[in-house]
Every structure is written in structure tokens, then in C-alpha cells.
Amino acid sequence: MGADGAAGGAQPFVPARGGVAALRRAAVDCRGCPLYENATQTVFGDGPAHARAVVVGEQPGDQEDRAGEPFVGPAGHLLRKALADAEMAEGDVYFTNAVKHFKFTTAGEGRRRIHKAPSLREMTACRPWLSEELQRVDPELVVVLGATAGKSVLGNSFKVTESRGTLLYLPVAALPTPARAGRDGDGPARGLVATVHPSAVLRAPDRAEAYRGLVADLRVAARFLR
Numbered sequence: 318m319g320a321d322g323a324a325g326g327a328q329p330f331v332p333a334r335g336g337v338a339a340l341r342r343a344a345v346d347c348r349g350c351p352l353y354e355n356a357t358q359t360v361f362g363d364g365p366a367h368a369r370a371v372v373v374g375e376q377p378g379d380q381e382d383r384a385g386e387p388f389v390g391p392a393g394h395l396l397r398k399a400l401a402d403a404e405m406a407e408g409d410v411y412f413t414n415a416v417k418h419f420k421f422t423t424a425g426e427g428r429r430r431i432h433k434a435p436s437l438r439e440m441t442a443c444r445p446w447l448s449e450e451l452q453r454v455d456p457e458l459v460v461v462l463g464a465t466a467g468k469s470v471l472g473n474s475f476k477v478t479e480s481r482g483t484l485l486y487l488p489v490a491a492l493p494t495p496a497r498a499g500r501d502g503d504g505p506a507r508g509l510v511a512t513v514h515p516s517a518v519l520r521a522p523d524r525a526e527a528y529r530g531l532v533a534d535l536r537v538a539a540r541f542l543r
């Protein structure tokens with residue numbers, strides 16, 4: 318490991334130039350951590366190259382892994398419905414994840430693939446992609462869904478319960494990567510809204526109540542964009 322970049326994180330795979338399309342092309346071949354070995358493909362962010370808002374999830378799920386696109390499974394459907402209910406135009410949104418490969422364990426007769434949360438190590442390895450997406454899309458607003466996304470963007474002390482549903486600000490310099498550290502130190506702040514992950518809504522004992530909470534948080538985001 319190390320010499321071929323297998324444990325060295327995504328940074329060596331990140332192209333110095335180009336927009337998100339260039340990032341997406343390069344990420345196909347990322348071997349910055351071991352997660353590429355068992356997943357079908359890299360699931361990179363998707364949406365307008367200069368979207369007004371970037372929505373950050375955890376990692377692709379089973380269906381995203383097969384389709385190669387973020388938020389196309391059950392959690393994605395719920396998220397897209399919640400965005401509509403919050404009156405946030407889907408056309409303004411670039412969807413991505415903190416980690417770009419599906420992590421899973423298999424169980425049962427059909428070898429069903431069960432989502433497994435990414436480790437801090439994998440989150441750190443994959444973070445250059447997210448950092449570059451945020452810098453190259455350069456949105457007005459970032460929405461983080463759940464703890465993994467929140468920690469990737471805001472640091473390890475982030476807690477959804479403490480931060481959700483209020484308008485925060487994210488300095489551009491909050492996401493330095495080795496190649497760019499210091500470059501954007503004086504840049505403008507972006508808006509940031511944290512909320513729960515849509516799959517937490519799907520698992521909640523009172524799903525209707527959890528869904529209302531998600532929509533209420535997303536309304537804060539929608540208001541910011543108005």
C-alpha cells in the first residue's frame with residue numbers, strides 16, 4: 318500500500334484543472350482507499366456544474382452503486398420529495414456524498430448487500446473529492462445530511478442534533494486540501510444547513526414526524542436561496 322496510493326487517500330487522483338466533469342471522469346479510477354475493491358463503480362456527485370446548492374449525503378447505497386448515480390434509491394426518493402415539499406427546486410441542486418463508493422456486508426441466502434457506515438479513515442481518504450466538488454461547483458449553500466456528511470464538511474465534533482435547522486456559515490477555507498491549502502483563505506462564506514439523513518427518516522419510529530422535521534430544516538435552506 319502507499320506506493321500505489323491504495324491507502325493514501327484520493328488526493329493523488331484529483332486533477333489539478335477542470336470543473337466537476339473533470340473530477341467525475343478522474344474519480345472513476347480512484348483507488349484512494351480499499352472501498353473500490355468490492356463496489357460496482359464510483360458514484361460521483363451529480364447536478365448542474367455551478368448549482369446554487371450542494372446537498373451532501375453519506376455514501377451511495379445499493380441502488381446508487383448499481384446505477385452509478387447518487388440518491389436514486391429509497392432514501393433518494395424521500396429526499397427529493399422533501400426538497401419539493403420545502404420548495405427547494407431540484408434543478409438548483411448538485412447531489413453528492415462524503416464517500417463515493419458503496420460499503421456493505423453481505424448476508425442471507427441471496428447475499429443481500431447491507432449498508433455499512435464508512436470509517437473515519439475512509440471518510441478522510443475520500444474527502445479530497447468532496448472538497449474539490451465544493452470548490453469547483455462553488456455553491457451559495459451547502460446542505461449536510463446526517464453525521465457523516467456533517468463531520469466531513471465541518472469536522473469531527475459536528476453533531477446533527479445540535480446543528481440542525483439553523484443557518485450556519487461555511488468559510489471557503491474550511492475545506493483545505495493539500496494542493497489548495499490557503500488558496501481561498503479570504504473567500505466569501507457560504508450558507509450551510511444541517512439536517513438528518515433521509516434514511517434515518519425511513520428508520521424512525523414516527524416516520525411522519527421525522528419527515529416533517531427534515532422538511533422544516535430544508536425550508537431554512539430554501540429560504541436562504543430565495
Ligand code: URA
Nearest residue numbers: 374375376377387388
Ligand atoms: N444515501 C446517501 O447518503 N447517498 C446516496 O446517494 C443514497 C443514499
Ligand code: SF4
Nearest residue numbers: 347349350417418443
Ligand atoms: Fe476513492 Fe473515495 Fe472510492 Fe475510496 S471511497 S476508492 S477514496 S472514491
